[in-house]
Amino acid sequence: YIESLDEPLLKGRHIIVSAGGTKERLDPVRFLTNDSSGKMGTAIANAAAGAGATVTLVTTKQLPVVPGVTVKPVTSAQSMADAIMIEFEEADAVVMAAAVADYRAPTISDHKLKKVDANSGLTLTLVQNPDILATLGQKKTHQLVIGFAAETNDLLANAQVKLTKKKADMIVANAVDATHGFNADTDAVTLLRPNQPPVTLPEMPKQQVAVALIKQLATMLPKQKG
Numbered sequence: 001y002i003e004s005l006d007e008p009l010l011k012g013r014h015i016i017v018s019a020g021g022t023k024e025r026l027d028p029v030r031f032l033t034n035d036s037s038g039k040m041g042t043a044i045a046n047a048a049a050g051a052g053a054t055v056t057l058v059t060t061k062q063l064p065v066v067p068g069v070t071v072k073p074v075t076s077a078q079s080m081a082d083a084i085m086i087e088f089e090e091a092d093a094v095v096m097a098a099a100v101a102d103y104r105a106p107t108i109s110d111h112k113l114k115k116v117d118a119n120s121g122l123t124l125t126l127v128q129n130p131d132i133l134a135t136l137g138q139k140k141t142h143q144l145v146i147g148f149a150a151e152t153n154d155l156l157a158n159a160q161v162k163l164t165k166k167k168a169d170m171i172v173a174n175a176v177d178a179t180h181g182f183n184a185d186t187d188a189v190t191l192l193r194p195n196q197p198p199v200t201l202p203e204m205p206k207q208q209v210a211v212a213l214i215k216q217l218a219t220m221l222p223k224q225k226g
């Protein structure tokens with residue numbers, strides 16, 4: 001398959017990529033998070049920069065990046081949303097590869113929460129985080145908005161619902177099982193677009209998935225003026 005990009009397909013473009021699992025703080029020493037490694041999003045950012053784009057990588061995980069990628073470290077879903085919105089207006093595309101936590105604590109305790117007496121359990125009350133991808137889908141004018149769907153079951157049906165509900169231009173559907181997704185180094189993905197038949201890519205290293213996605217994205221961008 002395609003090993004590298006030598007033609008500058010994304011020259012003059014600004015691409016925002018999010019990566020990693022968000023960290024939702026409960027108190028000064030505790031947080032809720034997930035297993036997302038940040039590998040896929042970082043690979044996409046690097047592939048986009050390799051294709052000549054100016055890239056902003058909004059990430060919870062600091063992994064090596066190539067020249068052309070500016071890293072904006074974030075923690076919570078809200079901080080990720082804020083960092084993306086700052087640059088959204090002038091961006092050409094946003095790729096939401098991050099595993100954004102669906103919920104957070106309504107308030108962050110300023111002191112370490114104490115264990116309650118006796119053997120009683122603890123019930124955490126959580127509130128929903130903003131849906132960044134759906135917000136971008138609502139607010140987009142010229143931008144392409146691309147999301148991921150990692151699913152353990154009914155992969156394509158669930159991914160199709162996300163494509164429509166979030167008004168995304170593409171959803172990268174990704175089966176999560178013992179050997180795929182999250183911490184793995186390879187992925188087998190299916191690309192879903194509105195009114196297009198799904199395209200399933202063969203299983204390959206995340207770096208190559210990233211290059212294939214960037215090539216696809218480049219074909220979807222409106223022609224540059226001038």
Ligand code: CTP
Pocket residue numbers: 077096097098099100101102129130131132133134146147148149150162
């Ligand atoms: N996403 C987002 N903001 C959120 C939750 C998800 O931007 N608060 C994005 C993810 O980055 C991903 C896409 O939406 O690109 C799908 O995420 P996923 O967790 O699969 O979808 P949800 O809508 O959260 O649905 P569920 O977790 O119930 O499957």
Ligand code: CA
Pocket residue numbers: 100101102
């Ligand atoms: Ca979710």
